[in-house]
Every structure is written in structure tokens, then in C-alpha cells.
Amino acid sequence: MTLVVTEAIVLHAFDYLESSRILRLVTRDAGVRSVLARGAKRSRKRFGAALDLYAEGTAELQTKVGRDLDTLSSFDVARARPQLAAQMSRFTAASTVAELTLRFARDDADPALYDAVAGALDAIAAAGEDRVRDVALAAAWRILAELGVAPTVDACAECHAEIDKGAAAMFSHPAGGSLCARCAHLARAGRTLPASARAALRDWLGGTLHPLSDPNDVRAHQRLLREFVREHLADDRPLRAFDVWERDDWSRSATEAKA
Numbered sequence: 026m027t028l029v030v031t032e033a034i035v036l037h038a039f040d041y042l043e044s045s046r047i048l049r050l051v052t053r054d055a056g057v058r059s060v061l062a063r064g065a066k067r068s069r070k071r072f073g074a075a076l077d078l079y080a081e082g083t084a085e086l087q088t089k090v091g092r093d094l095d096t097l098s099s100f101d102v103a104r105a106r107p108q109l110a111a112q113m114s115r116f117t118a119a120s121t122v123a124e125l126t127l128r129f130a131r132d133d134a135d136p137a138l139y140d141a142v143a144g145a146l147d148a149i150a151a152a153g154e155d156r157v158r159d160v161a162l163a164a165a166w167r168i169l170a171e172l173g174v175a176p177t178v179d180a181c182a183e184c185h186a187e188i189d190k191g192a193a194a195m196f197s198h199p200a201g202g203s204l205c206a207r208c209a210h211l212a213r214a215g216r217t218l219p220a221s222a223r224a225a226l227r228d229w230l231g232g233t234l235h236p237l238s239d240p241n242d243v244r245a246h247q248r249l250l251r252e253f254v255r256e257h258l259a260d261d262r263p264l265r266a267f268d269v270w271e272r273d274d275w276s277r278s279a280t281e282a283k284a
């Protein structure tokens with residue numbers, strides 16, 4: 026048994042047997058971990074708010090070589106982020122960030138990824154209702170960049186030629202980003218991204234916010250992100266949280282109920 030003490034954020038939680046919970050954590054020093062919180066369901070005293078999604082703090086994990094499930098001995102919460110559960114738009118955006126992190130991340134230390142996830146959740150928690158979606162898009166692309174699966178925006182993904190920042194360019198998911206005119210001509214399929222969409226992508230990948238005011242632009246960017254993630258995931262398991270976030274069913278049905 027090795028004791029690991031590390032900063033951690035709860036990204037997923039479910040009940041296990043009668044009294045325990047299993048949490049999936051992203052940690053600063055040990056990557057993504059599955060941990061068993063024994064007795065967590067029976068007594069909230071032991072782990073406090075650690076059972077809540079998106080809580081962040083210092084976790085003590087007992088790890089054993091060759092075992093997938095660590096044991097959580099304590100979790101000292103420093104930041105609870107209750108705002109993320111208080112509003113559906115924020116909750117679905119945060120769930121998407123958690124899902125992408127859990128699907129792509131590995132179990133080795135990655136402080137930059139940890140900071141990107143913590144920053145993403147803080148930004149979504151602080152965003153106004155009209156900005157939650159583009160803040161989440163920025164967060165998702167930033168996390169993919171930290172995971173090493175970012176697309177190219179200004180260099181051709183095939184031949185590395187520079188592409189004029191002010192021009193539209195073809196974007197190829199299998200190639201891994203933008204294509205110059207010559208390579209675009211040879212590509213079998215792709216989407217043409219207008220200069221404005223490339224500017225947004227460039228900002229987000231670089232860690233800068235880029236507000237989107239047109240809902241059609243938001244939808245086009247969600248689709249681009251989904252297609253890119255699909256192309257670069259190792260398996261075909263569905264992206265349930267992403268699907269809920271993208272379909273936006275809860276807000277549409279709320280609007281229809283009011284009409």
C-alpha cells in the first residue's frame with residue numbers, strides 16, 4: 026500500500042453496495058483515479074462535502090500496484106462549487122467537461138491538465154447564463170489541448186504550410202485540423218470553417234475566452250467539437266453528457282412550457 030496525498034476534484038460519483046460510494050477523481054499528482062469511499066453513504070461526517078460533484082480539495086488515497094480501485098481515506102474540501110448544480114446550463118456544461126476528462130485522461134501525473142479542469146469548472150460556475158456555452162467550448166478545447174489532442178488552426182495538418190489567419194479553411198477531423206488550399210483539394214471530406222470560427226478555435230486552444238452571441242455559431246462549434254472528439258477517441262462508447270449538453274433538451278422544453 027502506498028499513501029498518496031494530492032489535490033483532487035470529484036468528476037463522477039455513484040453508490041456502491043449499501044454504504045459506500047465510488048468516486049472518479051482527477052488529481053494533480055496521480056492522474057485520473059477511481060476511489061472507494063467506504064461508509065460514505067452512511068455517514069457524511071467522514072467525508073463531508075467530498076461526495077458532491079466538482080468539489081475540490083486534498084485527498085488521501087491508498088493505492089496498490091495492479092489494483093484499479095484506490096481507497097479514499099480522507100478528503101479535505103477546499104472548494105465545493107455549488108453553483109454548478111444550481112443551474113441546468115452550468116450543470117450540463119460541467120458534466121461535459123468531466124466526461125471529456127474521464128474519457129481521455131490517463132493515470133499519470135498531469136498538473137497542467139488538472140489546472141485546466143479546475144479553471145474550466147470555475148469559469149463555468151462564474152459565467153452568466155448567456156455565456157455558459159462558449160465558456161464551456163473554450164474549456165473543452167483547452168482540456169483537449171492539454172491532453173495532446175488539439176487540432177491545428179493556422180498550420181496545415183497535412184503539409185504544415187501556414188494558412189492565412191483571415192481566410193476560411195477546410196477542417197478535416199481525420200487529418201487533425203485545418204488544411205491549406207492544396208491539401209484541401211486532395212482531401213476526401215471536411216468542413217469549411219470561416220475565418221471567424223477559426224479565430225474562436227485559436228483563442229480557445231490558447232486559453233483565451235471568445236464570446237459567441239449567435240446561437241447558430243454555438244451549435245456549429247458544438248458539432249465541430251463533437252465530431253473531433255469522436256474521431257480521436259479510442260472507442261465507440263456514447264458521450265452521454267455531451268449529448269445532453271448539445272441537444273439542450275432541458276432548456277427547449279422549459280421554453281416550450283412557458284409559451
Ligand SMILES: [Zn+2]
Nearest residue numbers: 181184205208
Ligand atoms: Zn497542406
